[in-house]
Amino acid sequence: MADKKIPVLTGLTSVDPLSNPIVISDLDLVGSKPKTIMAFLRFMKSHAPRYTELVILGNLFSYWTGDDTMKEAAPIVAQLKHYVSTGHRVI
Known part of the structure; x- marks a missing residue:
């Protein structure tokens, strides 16, 4: 999973x-x-x-998720990672 990049950061069109x-x-x-x-x-x-795909539009979080707020976001991120690990896509 670590080798997968966010599409916007890879230059995908x-x-x-x-x-x-x-x-x-x-x-x-x-x-x-x-x-x-x-x-x-x-x-x-x-x-x-x-x-098959979860499309997220707009704001998922109500704040900028940085290192100081990752504790609150951890269960959400973990669930999204699990979703992807079972063959689904998050877009």
Whole structure:
């Protein structure tokens, strides 16, 4: 997984066609709203696996995720990594 780069950073101008996507938008996840985070994690475990691609539009987090905020984002990042490790794509 470490060798995979984010498309925008690799200079890609296109993405392989989507076959069975689900789209989420502007979730603005933040530690001060744990119910929203838990709902997203439940969604990732129960609904997202039914789809081949998860397309994230807008803000996933409500703040810039830097080293100082990674603790709050860790469960979200872990769930996204798991999704990708099971053969799905996050776009």
